[in-house]
Amino acid sequence: xxxxxxxxxxxxxxxxxxxxxxxxxxxxxxxxxxxxxxxxxxxxxxxxxxxxxxxxxxxxxxxxxxxxxxxxxxxxxxxxxxxxxxxxxxxxxxxxxxxxxxxxxxxxxxxxxxxxxxxxxxxxxxxxxxxxxxxxxxxxxxxxxxxxxxxxxxxxxxxxxxxxxxxxxxxxxxxxxxxxxxxxxxxxxxxxxxxxxxxxxxxxxxxxxxxxxxxxxxxxxxxxxxxxxxxxxxxxxxxxxxxxxxxxxxxxxxxxxxxxxxxxxxxxxxxxxxxxxxxxxxxxxxxxxxxxxxxxxxxxxxxxxxxxxxxxxxxxxxxxxxxxxxxxxxxxxxxxxxxxxxxxxxxxxxxxxxxxxxxxxxxxxxxxxxxxxxxxxxxxxxxxxxxxxxxxxxxxxxxxxxxxxxxxxxxxxxxxx
Numbered sequence: 547x548x549x550x551x552x553x554x555x556x557x558x559x560x561x562x563x564x565x566x567x568x569x570x571x572x573x574x575x576x577x578x579x580x581x582x583x584x585x586x587x588x589x590x591x592x593x594x595x596x597x598x599x600x601x602x603x604x605x606x607x608x609x610x611x612x613x614x615x616x617x618x619x620x621x622x623x624x625x626x627x628x629x630x631x632x633x634x635x636x637x638x639x640x641x642x643x644x645x646x647x648x649x650x651x652x653x654x655x656x657x658x659x660x661x662x663x664x665x666x667x668x669x670x671x672x673x674x675x676x677x678x679x680x681x682x683x684x685x686x687x688x689x690x691x692x693x694x695x696x697x698x699x700x701x702x703x704x705x706x707x708x709x710x711x712x713x714x715x716x717x718x719x720x721x722x723x724x725x726x727x728x729x730x731x732x733x734x735x736x737x738x739x740x741x742x743x744x745x746x747x748x749x750x751x752x753x754x755x756x757x758x759x760x761x762x763x764x765x766x767x768x769x770x771x772x773x774x775x776x777x778x779x780x781x782x783x784x785x786x787x788x789x790x791x792x793x794x795x796x797x798x799x800x801x802x803x804x805x806x807x808x809x810x811x812x813x814x815x816x817x818x819x820x821x822x823x824x825x826x827x828x829x830x831x832x833x834x835x836x837x838x839x840x841x842x843x844x845x846x847x848x849x850x851x852x853x854x855x856x857x858x859x860x861x862x863x864x865x866x867x868x869x870x871x872x873x874x875x876x877x878x879x880x881x882x883x884x885x886x887x888x889x890x891x892x893x894x895x896x897x898x899x900x901x902x903x904x905x906x907x908x909x910x911x912x913x914x915x916x917x918x919x920x921x922x923x924x925x926x927x928x929x930x931x932x933x934x935x936x937x938x939x940x941x942x943x944x945x946x947x948x949x950x951x952x953x954x955x956x957x958x959x960x961x962x963x
Contacts, residue, residue: 559703560696560830562689568746569688569697575742576681577704582735584712585719586646589728590663592720593653597660608912610664611671615908618675623766623901624758626680627894631687631749638677639740643733645670650729675908679901686888686896687749692833695885699829702877706823710816752893766898775890778839778945778952779883780903784910785941786846786879789934790853790872791914795922803927804862817866821873829881838886839946839955845879846942848872854935857928889957 564570591604625634645666652662689697719728756762770776792799793815800810835841849872856868883903891899914934922930946953 558830559699559827560693560833561700563693563697563700566689569685571742571745572684572688573700573704575738575740576701577708579735579739580704580708581712581715582732584708585716586649586728586732588713588716589653589720589725590649590667593658593725594660594663597658603660607664607667610668612909612912614668614672614675616905618672619678619901619904619908620763620766620898621758621901622676623679623898624762625676626683626897626900628751628755628758628762630751631680631684631897632743632746633748634680635677635743636740638673638680639736639743641673641676642670643736643740645673646729646733646736650726650733653726653729675904678904679897682884682900682904683888683896684746684749686893691889694888695832695835695881696829698881698884699826699832702822702829702881703826706819706826706877709819710823713812713816755894763898766895766902769891769895769899770902773890774949774951775839775886775955776899778949778955779842779886780906781945781949781952782842782846782942783879783883784906785945786849786876786938787907787910788914788917789941790850790938791911792853792857792918792931792934793911794915794919795927795930798922799865799927799931803860804865806862810862813862813866814869817869818873818876821870821875822877824870825874825877829878832878832881832885835882836956837954838882838957839952842879842882842886843942843946843953845875845882847939848875849879850935850938850942852935853938854932857931857935885957886955890955 564573591607594600594604594607622634648662649666649670652658652666685694685697716728719731756765770780796814797811800806800814804810806813852868852872852875856865856872859865859868887899887903888896918930918934921933925933
């Protein structure tokens with residue numbers, strides 16, 4: 547009985563970072579703001595479709611986000627390293643408040659402008675991407691090194707919860723009160739994030755850092771050259787997302803393979819986040835992983851195997867089960883990759899590397915949607931999904947063989963207190 551309690555104590559989420567006031571306050575503020583953001587985000591594609599009745603225009607919203615996602619995080623990383631990160635975040639949060647206010651104003655017009663939704667969507671993604679490297683690189687300033695993995699896992703708790711619950715709440719709110727209310731709720735929740743960031747201590751640059759410029763951005767990429775542990779985490783995640791990300795096929799799978807309806811589509815999109823949320827509650831072991839490169843590879847291969855299993859399903863509950871397993875595996879991969887990135891990157895380069903990582907993480911699923919869609923049109927839904935899962939495993943194995951220092955990367959691990 548004692549051994550059983552000890553096992554579950556080691557597995558449950560590690561809450562040590564909550565002992566640090568600034569991390570705890572930031573966690574609460576970001577959690578409230580992110581849930582509000584997910585609620586508001588539902589309204590944008592909904593408005594585009596109800597105003598135009600065009601699924602093609604709804605799809606083009608993704609294109610409006612793609613260029614900012616690819617370019618702006620690189621600039622944001624250089625800014626995060628060169629300036630006070632608290633100041634950067636206060637400015638980007640202010641920008642998000644302005645853009646959300648404009649979304650609200652547009653929704654209150656007698657005839658909301660469709661072009662405005664596209665412009666504001668691009669602006670919102672650009673501003674968020676500009677501040678994301680600064681936010682992601684706060685962790686080493688807020689918690690000690692041995693708590694990096696725990697801090698990443700705790701941050702994923704609210705992001706997964708927001709991804710699961712936010713769209714559902716947004717849909718109910720639109721149905722009950724209308725689109726403007728969703729933007730209004732989103733706007734109000736920014737107050738929590740803004741106040742918490744305002745109360746953070748100043749976080750000036752560490753060491754000798756160049757002003758934000760093309761050269762400083764290139765310096766971030768130059769640091770990657772020959773750095774097998776960091777190249778490995780990018781290669782493994784790219785393989786997982788490009789080959790094993792079939793989300794573009796969810797509508798077709800729901801209607802034709804699972805014989806469901808629109809609600810089924812929503813369940814498929816939510817299932818991976820539900821799995822990630824469940825995984826975050828049993829993430830204590832991630833703080834004690836020594837062979838992090840090996841663990842990242844295993845987690846990414848588990849994602850691929852679960853996606854392949856999903857491809858064989860013909861009914862809803864097994865499909866949701868495999869997608870939840872995939873989401874849990876992806877969560878563990880993300881926590882371990884983030885921890886490796888923070889441990890293996892000097893403080894004066896962390897913002898730029900976080901920017902590169904965010905650009906890769908944000909763009910790879912779009913390539914995955916393209917790969918899955920094209921292959922499904924040439925073969926079948928099942929072949930596209932199953933082969934993608936298998937290719938994900940093969941890609942992760944190849945990355946590990948070609949990058950032995952990544953596979954052998956070891957972290958200094960201190961026992962949880």
